[in-house]
Amino acid sequence: MVRPCLRALRSEISMFTDRRIERHQLPYFLKVFNSVTDKPIGFLGNLSEDGLMLISQLPMMVGADFNLRLKIPMDGHCQQVIDLDACCLWCHEDATPHHYDAGFSLQRAPPEYGQLVEALKQYFSFQPLPASA
Numbered sequence: 810m811v812r813p814c815l816r817a818l819r820s821e822i823s824m825f826t827d828r829r830i831e832r833h834q835l836p837y838f839l840k841v842f843n844s845v846t847d848k849p850i851g852f853l854g855n856l857s858e859d860g861l862m863l864i865s866q867l868p869m870m871v872g873a874d875f876n877l878r879l880k881i882p883m884d885g886h887c888q889q890v891i892d893l894d895a896c897c898l899w900c901h902e903d904a905t906p907h908h909y910d911a912g913f914s915l916q917r918a919p920p921e922y923g924q925l926v927e928a929l930k931q932y933f934s935f936q937p938l939p940a941s942a
Contacts, residue, residue, distance in 0.1 A: 838864065844878035844892045851911075853879065858926055860914050861895070869897045869911035877913070881925060891921045 838852035841863055851865030863869065863877075874896050881889040895913035903910045915922070 839879060839881070842878040842880065844876040847878065850877075854910060856926060856929070858923065859918070860898075860912060861893075863911045863913060864903060865909050865911060866907060868902075868909045869900045871897050871900055873897055874916075875913065879922075879925070889921065891919060891925065893918060893922060 838854070840849050841851050841853055841861075842848060843850050850867075851863040854862035854864045856862070869875070874894065877893040877895050879891040879893070881891065883889055894916045896916060898912045898914050900909055900911040902908070
């Protein structure tokens with residue numbers, strides 16, 4: 810008979826229930842690119858101040874460093890480019906067949922990334938309506 814290690818099981822459960830930073834889900838997917846080749850490698854699944862989740866058709870190598878690029882659409886046909894250095898912490902198959910979810914920790918994220926996180930928090934937050942007279 811095989812018994813699961815309770816300490817490992819508790820660790821996995823706490824990983825899903827004890828988050829230090831609130832995660833923000835996005836209603837559509839923003840492409841993520843390799844900043845060296847400028848080729849798309851996946852889509853942004855969610856983000857926080859120090860990390861992000863990538864959804865890709867290929868598994869990412871855990872423990873490897875990646876050079877990522879976000880291209881944020883701006884007014885008109887302009888876009889803001891945000892380059893990120895990130896380390897892949899985990900990767901597993903997504904619920905969608907032939908897709909993978911990978912969690913990245915950001916290393917020295919630029920101020921523009923923090924501004925993106927704050928802008929998305931504001932955009933997706935429920936703001937109280939002003940009281941009517």
